[in-house]
Structures are given as C-alpha cells and as structure tokens.
Amino acid sequence: MGAAQSTEQEARPEVIRIDRNEIPEEYKTVGVSSDVVKRVNATRVAGNDGESDRLRQELAREREEKARLREDMAKLSQLQQRKSAGVPAPQVVISGDDLEDRKKIFDETVERVQKQFFAYHRENVCQDNETEIVRCLQENPGRVLKCAPLTEAFEKCVGEFRQQVLKGN
Structure with missing residues (x-):
C-alpha cells in the first residue's frame, strides 16, 4: 500500500441550493450554527457575483436584529419582574423627549416581534x-x-x- 492510499481522503459535501420561495413560511426563521457559517465561508468560490458578500451582510444584519430583540426582551422582562415583585422602580427623572424616544423604541420592538412571531395566517379555504x-x-x-x-x-x-x-x- 502506498502513501496515497493510507491517508484519509476528506469527502466534499454535496451543495444543495434552495430558493427562499420554495421554503414554507414556518421554516424561514431557522437558526444556523457558527460551524455551518464557517464551512460555508471556507468553501466560498471566488467570482460568484457577490452572492456570498450579500449573504454575509444579510446574516450580519439578522444577527444584529436578533441581538437587539434579545436586549429589548431582557429589558422588558426586567421591568415586568420589578412590577410583579412589587419593587418600586428607581426614581429617575425622564425628559419628555427621552420618554418619546423610549415609547418609539418600545413600539418598534413590539412591531418587529409581532411581524416575526405573529405572521399572517391564511383563512380556512376548506x-x-x-x-x-x-x-x-x-x-x-x-x-x-x-x-x-x-x-x-x-x-x-x-x-x-x-x-x-x-x-x-
């Protein structure tokens, strides 16, 4: 047996492309592990019309939005815990502009959560x-x-x- 036969040959994974419009709505928000992202980045082919760059930007944007949602949800849960525990909120003087900004951020967060988790459901056609x-x-x-x-x-x-x-x- 020669040297080439005794080394392990790494199998190349088969690439499968799936268009977004082929994916049912309930599967569109699937998480991807960092290992998968690293593998995709490692197998990137040069000159692919910037698709990988676009996907990378989209992934970064979705990660930022996910982090922002987590942060907002953590703040809301802290406020809810304070309220349910009967602990008075710290007395902080809030200006009118700051209050408006907070209200706007809260409304935007609620809208994003509703859009992402309470999407449109079709009527019963049958x-x-x-x-x-x-x-x-x-x-x-x-x-x-x-x-x-x-x-x-x-x-x-x-x-x-x-x-x-x-x-x-």
Missing part, C-alpha cells in the same frame, strides 16, 4: 367542506361511513391548499 362533514356526522351518529364521500372533496381541497402554500401563493 371551511365549507369541513362544515358539511361535521353536519353529516351530527345527523348520522354512529354511521360514520355515510359521510365518507364528503371526505374526498375535503381531502382534495386540503391538498390543493397545501400545494398553494408550498408554492408561496
């Missing part, structure tokens, strides 16, 4: 089918199979809706 099945089950207690034909239309509606969501429509 409500009619669902209502029809429930009515059938109530009219035919103990005879579930009588309502079986209604489930096909409901399953078709749910399948179509799932495809729309996955396509990002």
